[in-house]
Amino acid sequence: MTQPLTLRRLATSGPAGEGAIFTNAACGFEVPVAWFEPRYWVAQGALLGSARGRGATQFFEHEGRRYALRHYRRGGLIAKLSADRYLWLGENATRPLRELRLTMLMQNAGLPVPVAVAARYQRAGAGYTGDLITELLPDTLTLAQRLDAGELGLATWAAIGRCIRRFHDQGYCHPDLNAHNVLLRGESEVFLIDFDRARRRRPGLWADGNLTRLLRSLEKLDDARAVRRVDMTQWQCLLAAYQTGAGQTDIWKTGGG
Ligand SMILES: Nc1ncnc2c1ncn2[C@@H]1O[C@H](COP(=O)(O)OP(=O)(O)O)[C@@H](O)[C@H]1O
Numbered sequence: 001m002t003q004p005l006t007l008r009r010l011a012t013s014g015p016a017g018e019g020a021i022f023t024n025a026a027c028g029f030e031v032p033v034a035w036f037e038p039r040y041w042v043a044q045g046a047l048l049g050s051a052r053g054r055g056a057t058q059f060f061e062h063e064g065r066r067y068a069l070r071h072y073r074r075g076g077l078i079a080k081l082s083a084d085r086y087l088w089l090g091e092n093a094t095r096p097l098r099e100l101r102l103t104m105l106m107q108n109a110g111l112p113v114p115v116a117v118a119a120r121y122q123r124a125g126a127g128y129t130g131d132l133i134t135e136l137l138p139d140t141l142t143l144a145q146r147l148d149a150g151e152l153g154l155a156t157w158a159a160i161g162r163c164i165r166r167f168h169d170q171g172y173c174h175p176d177l178n179a180h181n182v183l184l185r186g187e188s189e190v191f192l193i194d195f196d197r198a199r200r201r202r203p204g205l206w207a208d209g210n211l212t213r214l215l216r217s218l219e220k221l222d223d224a225r226a227v228r229r230v231d232m233t234q235w236q237c238l239l240a241a242y243q244t245g246a247g248q249t250d251i252w253k254t255g256g257g
């Protein structure tokens, strides 16, 4: 399926002299190259801050709208070899373009994801570096941040389970489902973010793998906390809602504000 993307080739950027920006045409404007440079937003006085963690996601504001700019960075041991460079396997295999396309597909399917705005890659030797811009989801905090602030009610755990099930029902596997990639607004609105390496798959054990990864992330956070914020009752509540599925009306969403 072709997706409405506008393409701008960057003939002179980067040492290898090649790159490209893809913009989600539905956004109605073409993203200029400066948007991918945090120092541009600093100079404009429009940088709002950055995410804790890997520190490669920055937030900026433009004409009253807020955006997240993520520079793709490697994790784990390989990061010591190359912090942000990936092997070039062709344009369509670049992480930012894949994530842009996949997020647009999910949005079109009605799934709760941020609006994906634009992707850039820049060739660098035998590899490339990449960036992605999404619209900031207003008034959200990550599941991890919410748990730091206090316990969550069972209805919220159920809403998270139902949300994940909606993605899985459409075959979307989130290989990095963790407490920093689940965003909450209020008690009942749930979003998933960060679809680097996510893909569509036939039904399979990967769905359990996503859930196990989330549980491990919650356990890891709890181990580091003075007070436990997650117990098995809450996790069972999430699982029960996941198993019941999203085929039912989302009462938390329609009931909430
Ligand atoms: N569209 C968005 N809306 C709100 N917050 C976001 C958005 N994108 C990223 N964030 C915040 O930035 C953090 C890091 O972004 P993420 O895309 O998960 O990159 P990574 O995990 O690779 O560092 C998230 O955990 C979240 O707190």
Ligand SMILES: [Mg+2]
Pocket: 180, 181, 193, 194
């Ligand atoms: Mg993340």
